[in-house]
Amino acid sequence: MLVLLAGIFVVHIATVIMLFxxxxxxxxxxxxTVDASVGLWKNCTNISCSDSLSYASEDALKTVQAFMILSIIFCVIALLVFVFQLFTMEKGNRFFLSGATTLVCWLCILVGVSIYTSHYANRDGTQYHHGYSYILGWICFCFSFIIGVLYLVLRKK
Incomplete structure (x- = not known):
């Protein structure tokens, strides 16, 4: 049981880092076609990054930014709650609060990355492909769901 909790803790820390x-x-x-990339905050080329995104004023991008920041906040809170529950909770209880907070993080990632996918991921035909930040977002989506469900199922022994 201790090994399982330690493994979940390590995966949770990895998820926080990947979300950042x-x-x-x-x-x-x-x-x-060219050595350039686009993110949530800047448009970068091989020389430098500029703050001018062509779609920076769109509400969809601001929503993606907000939900990704919220997912980081909820993931860190869930990690702190888990550590707190680990040392203060009585034996036999479940990690409900940690699991619920992690699933809220999961929901924020789902909304943020899904909106980005529907609005920006397939723009300009095949001129762009997905970068590692986008892929990390989906990996964090999977990890946070697994961690959240495990927190809800596990009991402290």
């Missing part, structure tokens, strides 16, 4: 990288890095879309 996914949200901060500007590699959500990568150009096939």
């Amino acid at each position: 990288v996914s949200t901060i890095a500007n590699v959500w879309l990568v150009s096939n």
Whole structure:
């Protein structure tokens, strides 16, 4: 049981780190023709990054930014709640609060990455392909769901 909890804790920390990288890095879309990438915050070329995104004023991008930031916040809160519950909760109880907070994180990732997918991922035909930040977002989606369900199922022994 201790090994399982330690494994979940390590995966949770990895998910937090990947969420930070996914949200901060500007590699959500990568150009096939030139050495350039587009992120949530900046438009980058091989020389420099500029703050001018062609769609920066769109509400969809602001929504994606907000939900990705919320997912980081909820993931960190869930990790802190898990550590708190680990040391204060009585034996035999379940990690309901940690699981619920992680599933809220999962929902925020789902909304953010899905909106990005529907609005921006397939723009300009085949000129762009998905970057590692976009893929990390979907990986974090899977990890946070698995962690959330495991928190809800596990009991402290």
